[in-house]
Amino acid sequence: MxxxxxxxxxxxxxxxxxxxxxxxxxxxxxxxxxxxxxxxxxxxxxxxxxxxxxxxxxxxxxxxxxxxxxxxxxxxxxxxxxxxxxxxxxxxxxxxxxxxxxxxxxxxxxxxxxxxxxxxxxxxxxxxxxxxxxxxxxxxxxxxxxxxxxxxxxxxxxxxxxxxxxxxxxxxxxxxxxxxxxxxxxxxxxxxxxxxxxxxxxxxxxxxxSRIPVEVGTSPLRDTTADLVVQNSSQARRIADWTTVVQRALQSSDLKNPVIAFDTDANFLQYGDSSDPLAEALRLPFTPDHLVYALRTPIIARQTASDHLPTMVKRFRSDYGRLPRVVIVPGLGAFGVSASEAVSKAAAALALDALLIHRYAQSAGGPVFMPDEQIRFIEGWEVERFRLKASEEATK
Ligand SMILES: [Zn+2]
The missing domain is CATH 3.40.225.10 (Class II aldolase/adducin N-terminal domain)
Structure with a gap:
């Protein structure tokens, strides 16, 4: 042969x-x-x-x-x-x-x-x-x-x-x-x-x-694992504070050693301080990658009320049977959270990917999420669980 x-x-x-x-x-x-x-x-x-x-x-x-x-x-x-x-x-x-x-x-x-x-x-x-x-x-x-x-x-x-x-x-x-x-x-x-x-x-x-405008500076072409450019010390302090808040919220839901990846890409910031437009843009996954790594939807934290985060994490777990992978703080950026660095980075990168897809799709009649039937099928599908497990193991 x-x-x-x-x-x-x-x-x-x-x-x-x-x-x-x-x-x-x-x-x-x-x-x-x-x-x-x-x-x-x-x-x-x-x-x-x-x-x-x-x-x-x-x-x-x-x-x-x-x-x-x-x-x-x-x-x-x-x-x-x-x-x-x-x-x-x-x-x-x-x-x-x-x-x-x-x-x-x-x-x-x-x-x-x-x-x-x-x-x-x-x-x-x-x-x-x-x-x-x-x-x-x-x-x-x-x-x-x-x-x-x-x-x-x-x-x-x-x-x-x-x-x-x-x-x-x-x-x-x-x-x-x-x-x-x-x-x-x-x-x-x-x-x-x-x-x-x-x-x-x-x-x-x-x-x-030629059909979809890709703005310079917010290109999807950037390396999503690139080091952060932190604008100033007050931003650095807020990132550090929120990192602790996110860590504790996950720990209080039994994720003992959460590994956090943070991304402050301009696309997370363009929605300003309000959580509603972000929540709408990422209400459901667009592709199987989003669902597998970033799960159905991120938690959009309320900027001024970080003490609500543990409750939001618990509610997420009771709604979807799993801990969230992405917490977005409007005006600050996205935290990818899991027990593995590779999965946390992937989750944050896919949250950005989803936001960009949401924006590009505006040039072609508007965004369409994955249908619910498809989402439920993949959530229960052994093959995707295998893919995720293999990717988590590869990082050990
Ligand atoms: Zn594929």
Whole structure:
């Protein structure tokens, strides 16, 4: 069985690093990449991070066996269907893959008949995929080249949906799409070489920036892990005070050693001191990344009443069954909070990502959150719990 050869595997790793280390394309190790030969699909393992991936983060699958997933009739029961599909996905692996588990988005990669597929969650592109007129604007910009996929449940169902839509696209246009936009999720670009991927990614960003104004200085292109620029000593004092308040509120809800990441990006400050517009902008998640890392919604603290925070944290826990990951203080910035530094940073970065998506979507008919049904499905989905657990473990 001809495997994906060494040169292509190396190219795949280089592509993964190029996009995985750049927060314009993915935050918190999200997204996935693949490479294929006639018989084998080599894809990122679930839990591996694109930016740091090496050989041990790749899984080889037998493409003939993957085809079975498109043909088989699965159980109607949601949980059982997901279990069966996951089992078949694991069984489609080539020999000697250990306990590596293929990305949940494997089927989407298999469907595209190009050597390389890069799937990312770029903030700017999600400004369109999370917008009421996103599809119309995407057609304006990319014509027949773009395949738009509406919100469906992730994993197996998304794979089947994309499979059917790609088949339809191919029979109409006599070619396969190289560009897929997934509503409330992200971007997929396919190409036969690294150069082709780079050119196409660039073309997508240039086209969208011609339509959506990206202000200088508040660009999503900045490195969200960059050191803070604290304006003056009174701001520094407020940040220190609030850090203590946030820490204590979490401790009083049994998170013994909260690790706090703080971000004071200008986008958190543009809403001024009032909590209502922020609460509305981040009322629900836009994409699965927001939900997985930053949870349904942040706590928006009341500036003048820090003594209310422990109560707000307790209420959050009783409403959602988990501790909050993001506390935003209007006029000051966002605190990412969890037991792990990587997750706290990711949560703060994704809160910023969500605010930017909210703003960019204004240029395309206004923002659209993830549908409630989708949110509930992902909250209960074993596959996403696995992804999060793997990312938490990777930081230990
Ligand atoms: Zn994705």
């Amino acid at each position: 001809p495997q994906v050869d060494k040169t292509d595997r190396n190219t795949l790793i280089e592509l993964s690093h190029a996009y995985g280390r750049d927060p314009r394309w993915v935050i918190a190790g999200g997204g996935n990449t693949s490479c294929k030969s006639d018989s084998t699909l080599t894809i990122k393992a679930s839990g591996a991070s694109l930016g740091t991936i090496g050989e041990s983060g790749l899984v080889d699958l037998n493409r003939d066996r993957l085809q079975l997933l498109f043909e088989k009739a699965y159980a109607d029961d949601e949980a059982q269907r997901e279990r069966e599909a996951l089992e078949d996905l694991m069984n489609a692996r080539a020999d000697g893959q250990g306990d590596r588990r293929p990305s949940v988005e494997t089927l989407m990669h298999e469907v595209l008949p190009r050597k390389f597929v890069v799937h990312t969650h770029p903030t700017l592109v999600n400004g369109l995929t999370c917008a009421a007129d996103g599809e119309r604007v995407a057609r304006e910009l990319f014509g027949d080249d773009v395949l738009w996929v509406p919100v469906v449940k992730p994993g197996y169902i998304l794979g089947i949906e994309i499979h059917n839509r790609v088949m339809e696209f191919r029979s109409k246009q006599e070619k396969a799409p190289w560009l897929i936009m997934l509503a409330n999720h992200g971007l997929v670009v396919a190409g036969d070489s690294a150069e082709e991927i780079h050119e196409r990614q660039k073309a997508v960003i240039e086209a969208i920036t």
